[in-house]
Every structure is written in C-alpha cells, then in structure tokens.
Amino acid sequence: MWIAPTHILLLRSTRFREHYARFALADIQAVVITELPSRMPLQVALGAVAVLWMFGSTLFQAYTKGFFLVTGGIALAFVIADIARGPRCRCFLHTAVSREPLTPVARMRIARRFVAQLQPAIEAVQGAVAVGQVPDLEDRSSSQSLGGPSAATFDQPPEVAQRPGYLPETLFGLFLINAALILASLLIHNSEVMNVLPTTLFGEVLLVIVALFRRGSRDPRRYIYVLMMIVLLGIGWDLVVLAQSFGRLIIATAENQRGQPAPVLTMINWTAFQRGHAIIAASWRTGAGLIGLAAAYLERPASPASRAQPVTESRPK
Amino acid sequence: MPAQAICCGECSTPVPAESWNRAGVRCRGCGHIVQVAVFPAIERIRSGALPEAIEIETEASCFYHPSSRAAIPCDECGRFLCRLCEIEIDGRHLCPACFESGVSANKLNVETSRTMYDSIALALATLPTLLTWPVIIGAPAALFVVIRRWRAPGSIVPRTRARYYLAVLFVLVDLGLIGLAVFGIITASRAGAFAGPRTVVAP
Numbered sequence: 001m002w003i004a005p006t007h008i009l010l011l012r013s014t015r016f017r018e019h020y021a022r023f024a025l026a027d028i029q030a031v032v033i034t035e036l037p038s039r040m041p042l043q044v045a046l047g048a049v050a051v052l053w054m055f056g057s058t059l060f061q062a063y064t065k066g067f068f069l070v071t072g073g074i075a076l077a078f079v080i081a082d083i084a085r086g087p088r089c090r091c092f093l094h095t096a097v098s099r100e101p102l103t104p105v106a107r108m109r110i111a112r113r114f115v116a117q118l119q120p121a122i123e124a125v126q127g128a129v130a131v132g133q134v135p136d137l138e139d140r141s142s143s144q145s146l147g148g149p150s151a152a153t154f155d156q157p158p159e160v161a162q163r164p165g166y167l168p169e170t171l172f173g174l175f176l177i178n179a180a181l182i183l184a185s186l187l188i189h190n191s192e193v194m195n196v197l198p199t200t201l202f203g204e205v206l207l208v209i210v211a212l213f214r215r216g217s218r219d220p221r222r223y224i225y226v227l228m229m230i231v232l233l234g235i236g237w238d239l240v241v242l243a244q245s246f247g248r249l250i251i252a253t254a255e256n257q258r259g260q261p262a263p264v265l266t267m268i269n270w271t272a273f274q275r276g277h278a279i280i281a282a283s284w285r286t287g288a289g290l291i292g293l294a295a296a297y298l299e300r301p302a303s304p305a306s307r308a309q310p311v312t313e314s315r316p317k
Numbered sequence: 318m319p320a321q322a323i324c325c326g327e328c329s330t331p332v333p334a335e336s337w338n339r340a341g342v343r344c345r346g347c348g349h350i351v352q353v354a355v356f357p358a359i360e361r362i363r364s365g366a367l368p369e370a371i372e373i374e375t376e377a378s379c380f381y382h383p384s385s386r387a388a389i390p391c392d393e394c395g396r397f398l399c400r401l402c403e404i405e406i407d408g409r410h411l412c413p414a415c416f417e418s419g420v421s422a423n424k425l426n427v428e429t430s431r432t433m434y435d436s437i438a439l440a441l442a443t444l445p446t447l448l449t450w451p452v453i454i455g456a457p458a459a460l461f462v463v464i465r466r467w468r469a470p471g472s473i474v475p476r477t478r479a480r481y482y483l484a485v486l487f488v489l490v491d492l493g494l495i496g497l498a499v500f501g502i503i504t505a506s507r508a509g510a511f512a513g514p515r516t517v518v519a520p
Contacts, residue, residue: 195448
C-alpha cells in the first residue's frame, strides 16, 4: 500500500507482474478491520512437530542428521516468526461502488498503523465525522435512498467476461515434457534426468491443484477441467510409486551408512519407475497432454473484438 | 449509502451504525472484534450519468439495455450505448467490450499493471542453477531479457536497477562456469579420459 496526497495505491505483486489500483481519498467511505481468531494452539502444535522433527536427527548420522536439523530449524523459525507477527485480520476498503479487500493489511499491527496513517489523510480531504453524527449518517443516507434512485432500479453495466489465462495449457505442456523425461529415464539411465524428474512431477501436482482452485468463474472451459480431475488419479498413483521407490533409496542409503549389508542402490543407478510402470506413465501423460492442449485451444472463447458486430439501425421494439 | 453495506470481513454480517467509529466492538454474527472507521463520503449519494428510459417505441435503445435510450454509439464497434454503458477515455466513447479488448491489446493508455522484467531476468539467471544443466538455457535467456528490456518501465513505486545488475553478474558467473566445464571436457577428452578400456594382446 502506498499513500499519496490525493489517493492511495494498492499494489498486488506476483514478483514478475504488478497490478495497481488507486482509490481517491475523497471517495473512501469506510475502512473495516476484522480481527481473526488466534491460531496459537495450531502454531504451538506446529512448533512442537518441528522440534520433534529436529530430534529425529538423533536417529541418523552425518548428512541425514544435518538434513533433519536444518529443515526442522527452518520450520521452527517460520512458526516463531508467525507468532511474533501478531494476530491476523482482514481489512476492507469501502467506496460508493466497491468493497475492496486490502490483502497487504493482514496483521492487526499493520492495520493499526495503516488506519493511523490513512485517517488523517482522509479527514484532511473530507473532514472528520463527529461521534454523535454517525447515526445521522445512516439515517440521512437511508432517507435519500427511499426518495431518490436506488441501485436496484438501475440496470447494471454489462459484465465483461475475463479471458482465461494459460495455466491449463502450461500444465498439459508439462505432461508432455514429463512423458519425455520418463521415457528418457528408461533409455538413457542418466542421473541428471533422475534428479529432474521428482521436481517436474511435483510441478505437475502443484499446477493441477492451482488450476482447479483458480478456475472459479474465470474460465468458461469445462472439459479440460474434467480431464484434470481424471489425471489426478494417474498423478496420485505415480506419486505413490515414486515415493515407494524413493523410500527404498533412502533406506538403502541409511543402511549403507550403518555398514549393514544392503543392495547397492545409489542416486546414480536409481530409477524412478520400473519399466512397465514407466511406459504406462509416459503413455497416459502423452495422451492427456495432447488431448488437453487440443481441448484448451478449441474451448477457448473468442476475443470480445472478434465478436463485436456493428449496429447500424435501431432495434425494433 | 455505500453500494455494499458496511459488514464484517469474516462473516459479512452488517455492522450497525451505532458501532461505527468505536473501538472494541464485536460482530453480531461471528463475535470477532470489528473496527469500522467511516468518513463523510458515506452520506453522498451515487453521482454520475443515469440512463434515460425509452419513451417512444421507435427510439434507438442501448445494445445492452433495451429499455434505456441510446445516447451515443461506440467509436470502435458502433454499438448504441446508454449513459451507463459508455466509457469515455482519451476523448473517445467505447462500450465495455471494446474497452476491455483495447486495454488487453495495449491500444488504450490505461496502465493497471506492469511486467517486472528485472525480476524475470534475475530469476532466469539464478533459479536454473538449482538443477545445474538448465543454466545453459537460463543464462543466455537472462542476458537477452536484460538487453532487450533495459529501458522498459519498471515498477510504479520506487525501485532501483539492482536486480538487473545482479542478473548480469550471475549471468557472467554462469557463462564462466559453462566455459570452464566445456574447457574441462575438451581437455579431458584430449587426454583420453573418455576412451574405453584398451585390450592388451599378449605377445
């Protein structure tokens, strides 16, 4: 949030793109801050889990010990930082035409500072409201709405449908890439491919979940999301097999460290999937990727400009 | 009166006027503490152009509201628009659809977002190193973004070019490492490090 003499600027950033919205100080009608319930029990529980995770390092030696300590320490630091930042809140900005959520104002400490800074600026433009005047504000505005035009009698401007993004296309493209990587892992036995595969498979899961959650009212396409829900089954099965395979590698590594006899299994000769499963995984990904890309292209709505038709005469009543 | 009633941010229960501009108030719906600060703008009625209803049957009507009188045609597509639908920008009158497509095609000067090319360059220069081999693609891509978008407008809020400089630094390091790796491979191959086992034939 940035404040200027005449307006405030709300900046939403995705690191690679920033979106801006300005609100004139003269137009701001109200600021509503709702304090959310405390999450202390959950935070304490998460902290306890992090500490237990760090204690897990006593079961292992050297590299594995360090892994548990570092990851547990990072998690514990996040929990402590979350507690230190204080209680959460939701903040809304009311104008005559909108109710805007102010996502940067997510903690009560920040909210108090925000109101303390914003209120004088607004009062410098609009003037202040005395405590005794507040009930009159609602009375006056209610009587005006009875005698004058109300929002219910107005036709609303037409809603312009937002064009969907390209997240589904990215996901289906990733399916094709992963299919190629899985086949490559069978044919080449390269440790670099083995290192990349868990990352890209995890990326698949993330993109599917984000795409399904983000769909909402943004994307009128339907069949690609049905396809995404179906491929979740395949992804889930592959992840179980991958986790089992990775677990065997971890156990073999741990037993090697203890000096116990174990099959020699290292990252160099580890394969994510057995041959049969790999062929199935690559096949369904190829099919889903191609079908998904085709469906996404065919279902994509036309742009508003291409739908516009000039009206040269009045419409008959 | 605001378009949407003053309500709790958690459960959307309306907050009565006697709770405005007071501290320590609890929502009647969820019981959470709600602080409402209202300002004089709340008593102003909505101002702006209102659509006029059609009185004569043969009158031209709005494309989106058949019961409202058409006031002006869209300068882009020609649709008839009422006062509610017309959007005036840069001296032109547009319908909502043409306004949306104009903004998307960057034909209209309505800047609501910007791309942070410096962050993209820095990410391309650093993130591929996590997987090692994508540096071969990431480093040149980062360099391309830095050169191509050096003059592109950055964030609307104050921001230095530090990300661009860091991206260039990382790209130089990445290219240096790639060069060293290539040199090492060439040297090793010349020394026969990649040659297969030689069979010695007994005399």
